[in-house]
Amino acid sequence: MTHLRDMLSNFLGDRLITAETARIAYTQSEGHHPGELPALVAQPVSIEEVCQLVRAASAQGVPVVGYGAGTSLEGNAAALTSDTLVIDFSRMNEIVEIASEDFLAVVQPGVTREQLNEQLRATGLFFPVDPGANATIGGMIATRASGTTTVRYGNMRDNLLALKVVSATGELIRTGTRARKSAAGYDLTHLFAGSEGTLGLIVEATLRLHGQPEQIVSASWDFANVKGAVDTVIQTIQSGVAIARMELLDTSAMMACNRQSHLGLPECPTLFLEFHGSGPAIAEQLEIVRMLGDANGGGTLRSATASEERNALWKARHHLLWASRSMIPEAQAWITDICVPISRLAEAISRAQTMIEESGLFAPILGHVGDGNFHVFFILHPDDKLSWQKASVINDAMVDHALSVGGTCTGEHGIGLGKRDALLRENGAAAVEVMRQLKQALDPQGVFNPGKIFAA
Amino acid sequence: MTHLRDMLSNFLGDRLITAETARIAYTQSEGHHPGELPALVAQPVSIEEVCQLVRAASAQGVPVVGYGAGTSLEGNAAALTSDTLVIDFSRMNEIVEIASEDFLAVVQPGVTREQLNEQLRATGLFFPVDPGANATIGGMIATRASGTTTVRYGNMRDNLLALKVVSATGELIRTGTRARKSAAGYDLTHLFAGSEGTLGLIVEATLRLHGQPEQIVSASWDFANVKGAVDTVIQTIQSGVAIARMELLDTSAMMACNRQSHLGLPECPTLFLEFHGSGPAIAEQLEIVRMLGDANGGGTLRSATASEERNALWKARHHLLWASRSMIPEAQAWITDICVPISRLAEAISRAQTMIEESGLFAPILGHVGDGNFHVFFILHPDDKLSWQKASVINDAMVDHALSVGGTCTGEHGIGLGKRDALLRENGAAAVEVMRQLKQALDPQGVFNPGKIFAA
Incomplete structure (x- = not known):
């Protein structure tokens, strides 16, 4: 680690964060999965720097975790070991191009959705995907986010045309084009989207825009x-x-x-x-x-x-x-996320509601119900072990019910740490084995975000 | 081959086609890439039979090519070697379920789009993707097809929720769910869509429907x-x-x-x-x-x-x-396909038009121009070598221009045999190497449709 730190410090200067007080911020997210304190946090400003960082970490077998705005909910960007290098994309936050005549924008991964829409205001266009939090575009792609407007405008998958991705060997990969559709080879764009930083790091994205x-x-x-x-x-x-x-x-x-x-x-x-x-x-x-x-x-x-x-x-x-958190002093939130076919939405919500009532927990239900997608915000005091157990039981039952009616264990938050078992139940061992094979093919050393989606 | 033939004949009976006169049909498509005469053609009626076929072929290193309606245009389903086993999905043509309340249908791969819409007529719903030809749904997914209504309703990718796929080891893989969106793990559904039968065989699909x-x-x-x-x-x-x-x-x-x-x-x-x-x-x-x-x-x-x-x-x-073919007696057609950002459509078409005029070829231009996607139908006499050369030059120039303005070498026909070099030019060697790694991971023996998308 010392060797890596010195090496990275040489080319990043104070954009390599080593002070513990500063690194602590990266152990937190809006979810309930705390991360380990990462050894190093790098704040690259260019694609070339990301390539160098990955090559250096890869050479020394150091795990690399990409980090956006810290708004993920399933521990998607948590470091699992203390030797982790976090790559914080907050300084790669430029809007590279707005091509109004083609309804597209090219952005760096650290651009937030509010920043993008602020810039777009005068053009008559907007970027619709709105997960609620002011997440970064890179993070939203990595977790295949959606949100309040997906019922009309689609999710991140639907609004993504092309990517630049840094591979586990530190090479730059270009996927997709600026054309509205393509049948050219494997759809790498949509393989990386939703892969939660386990297959590559998103360093640039071409997005579809819509008319205001x-x-x-x-x-x-x-x-x-x-x-x-x-x-x-x-x-x-x-x-x-x-x-x-x-x-x-x-x-x-x-x-x-x-x-x-x-x-x-x-x-x-x-x-x-x-x-x-x-x-x-x-x-x-x-x-x-x-x-x-x-x-x-x-x-x-x-x-x-x-x-x-x-x-x-x-x-x-x-x-x-x-608002929900503030209802119980010092409370934390555990936010779960299922999505069902629209015809099964009433029974899914009603079941969740009954279980919450019976549990006595304070747990607002809300969601993007036009998509069949809803959340429960379990508001829990950190010391109240019994409540956490009750939340866990309700969460499992909600997922199982969603799967039993043909739904999914996560409409938009991703698998991260919290839904790894659920993924196995959802698609079966054979499909998850295929995912492992893809991971093995693209990241044989397991450098990128180990332990997410499936156990390392 | 004899051993495999006897074995398959045992369980398929007359659904194993061995007569040369019957196998010849599988060397043809609507494209200009003739295939080799395959050794065997199987017509399974169930998923289990497909699994058995793949296991048997795989065990003997026999290439397996999936076949739908024979309407592909880039040699996507052509056998390249005479020891090939073609799996013809025409007998797996059942509409498994129409769930009107959730706007979805579950179909076997051999269902054609016209057959599906015929069945849907009374429900008030329809399946929009219309590539022109009465292709099978399996083939349309495999080539990530689109067509006349994509400008409003999206392409096969956008209208696909879930798949059942038979892997190279003859295992059944389930991807996706019936929920409208999902963030659960790698997007295998959209990796198999557009993979042209090189990663797995699609044996069932869940499709999105739209209100008439x-x-x-x-x-x-x-x-x-x-x-x-x-x-x-x-x-x-x-x-x-x-x-x-x-x-x-x-x-x-x-x-x-x-x-x-x-x-x-x-x-x-x-x-x-x-x-x-x-x-x-x-x-x-x-x-x-x-x-x-x-x-x-x-x-x-x-x-x-x-x-x-x-x-x-x-x-x-x-x-x-x-109609175009009939303009020149005994002519064949070479249909090319590019797609550009909408702002560059006029110049792309104008360049193609000029080249066609200068060449003296009869080559109608048409296309799904609302997507920025258009085709040239080169109508060529098989013996007129010079005309084929001219078509090849124009085709290359069209692709190069599309790529130079941020477009794609194929909006909807896929890579097959004809666009393998173009794919390299489009996404670069690093991206195509990633595709090869995925192929190697999921089909290490190279059983599925070898030589397509990239050289075997």
């Missing part, structure tokens, strides 16, 4: 019970309405939301909606959704067109993790 | 020159109109079309369009497109709402290959 909608209407809508809200979601999706956002917050989530963000909304199951399009198109969609919701016990549909009002709603939604 | 549009309007629209038509396409895409189909046919293509299908349309560059949606939405889209086309020298926009008229138009479009 002519008009945007947001709305919140309270329901007598979760079933009414969820049935409205299911019927909206089945009716083919191209709704832009469709989020559920249960009573606990609304309580936390009101307390933190002072929304003053009824504390009952609520849908947060958004409509994009021309005035007449939005009116048509609103009418259909209103009719469906009214028949399912919907209360007052509060719509907002002014951007301040809309932003207040989505800001409250995005702050929900902190 | 409330209304459909088709249209043909003649232009004074190709530039006017293409500029209309570019501006339509850039204006964000969610058009369902946007096809270009140049003057040669229209001549062939008229002669074969008696459309009686003007013989000049023409757009074939289709609009899906509610009446008002279509009217709005038509108005925007009409305005753009009028400013670019558009002639008469002939729209058709009656299904007979619409079908006549698309039938003519789909018969264009045979």
Whole structure:
């Protein structure tokens, strides 16, 4: 390690972080899986530096973990051993190119989604994928993130055209092109997307952009019970309405939301909606959704067109993790994530709800329900072992139920450390063995993010 | 081979084809790459039979090539050696399940897209991907096909949720789920999609379906020159109109079309369009497109709402290959395929057009121009060596230009035999080496479709 440190220090200077006080930040994420203290943290500024870092670490068998904004939830970027080299991409945060005429942008991995959209504002375009947190684009690709707008605009997979990736031998690999589609060889772009830094490090990405909608209407809508809200979601999706956002917050989530963000909304199951399009198109969609919701016990549909009002709603939604945490002093959050076929959403949520009620835990339910995807935020005091056990049992049962109805153990958070067993249950030993073979082929030494997705 | 033949004959009976007269059909495709006469052709009826076939062939080092409808264009399913076992999926053509409430269908690989849509008609749903030919779903996945409706509904990648695949060791692998999205592990589904049967054999697929549009309007629209038509396409895409189909046919293509299908349309560059949606939405889209086309020298926009008229138009479009071939007695077709970012489409087509004119070849230009994707149909007499050479030069120049503007050497036909060098130029040696490593990992003996995508 000393040799590696001296070597890297030579070319990175103070962009090699060695002080323990500074390295501690990299043991934390928004998830509940703490990492080990990494030996070294490097902050490269160029692709060539990343190649050099990987070659140096690889030569000495030092594990390499890529790091974005630290917003992952399943320990995806946690160091598992104290000899780890973390590569922090925060200084590779340039927007390389915006090609408006082709609806695409080329970005470095440390660019955050808010930064990108800020830059895009004047172009009439936007990048839709919104996982809530202000994650980096590199991290969002690595975990195949999605979020509030996926129901209309797709997830990271759908909005990704090309990558530059540094391989385990420190070579630069180019995948994909700027064309809208391609049938040229194996789809390496979408193999690296979602591989959680275990096959290569993403050092540049070409993203699809979308035209800013002519008009945007947001709305919140309270329901007598979760079933009414969820049935409205299911019927909206089945009716083919191209709704832009469709989020559920249960009573606990609304309580936390009101307390933190002072929304003053009824504390009952609520849908947060958004409509994009021309005035007449939005009116048509609103009418259909209103009719469906009214028949399912919907209360007052509060719509907002002014951007301040809309932003207040989505800001409250995005702050929900902190809002929920603040309900129990010194609490931590364990956020789980399943996704089911839309027809099975009501039963999946209802089962989770019943288990939470029976457990006595404070655990708001919320999610991107238009995708069949929802989360439970278990809010737990670190010392309350029994509550952590209860959360674990509910989490397992939720995953098992999702799998039993043809769903997935994670819609958007990835496998990381927390869902490795679930992945085996989801696709079976033969498929996971294929994944191991791919890992072995591209990273035979196991340098990249060892122990993630499957045990090292 | 004798041993393998006897063994397979035992369990397949007359579904093992050994007669030369019957095997000859498998040396042909709609492309210009003839295959070798395969030693054996098997027609399994179940996944278990496919597993057995692969295990038997694998044990004896016999190459295995999957075969669908024989509509591929780059030699993707051609046997390269006479000891090949072809697995013909035509008897695995059952629609296993249609789950309307979740907008998905589960199908065997030998189901054709027309067969699937026929079955879906009464459900109010449809499967959008339409490459023109009545290809099998298995073949369409294997080549990552797209086609006329991709501009609105996406390609095979976008409409594929899950697969069952038989590995080189004859094991069954399950990938993906019925959930709309997933972040669970490596995206094996989309690694097998587009791998052209070189990594595994697709034996079942779960597909996304879409709601049948409330209304459909088709249209043909003649232009004074190709530039006017293409500029209309570019501006339509850039204006964000969610058009369902946007096809270009140049003057040669229209001549062939008229002669074969008696459309009686003007013989000049023409757009074939289709609009899906509610009446008002279509009217709005038509108005925007009409305005753009009028400013670019558009002639008469002939729209058709009656299904007979619409079908006549698309039938003519789909018969264009045979129509073009029939323009030169005994001719063969060499169909090439590039895709560029939309802003570079005009120059890509104009360059192709100039080269074709200078060459004196009969070579209609047409394509899914809304995606930036177009084809040249070189119509060549088999004995006219000079013309084949000229086609080869133009093909190379088209690919090189596409790559120089950030495009791809194939939007939808795949690499097969014909584009192996182009793939190297497109993504570079390092990326192709990664593909080889994946191949080596999943098929170390090189049993599956050897010599495709890259040389064996």
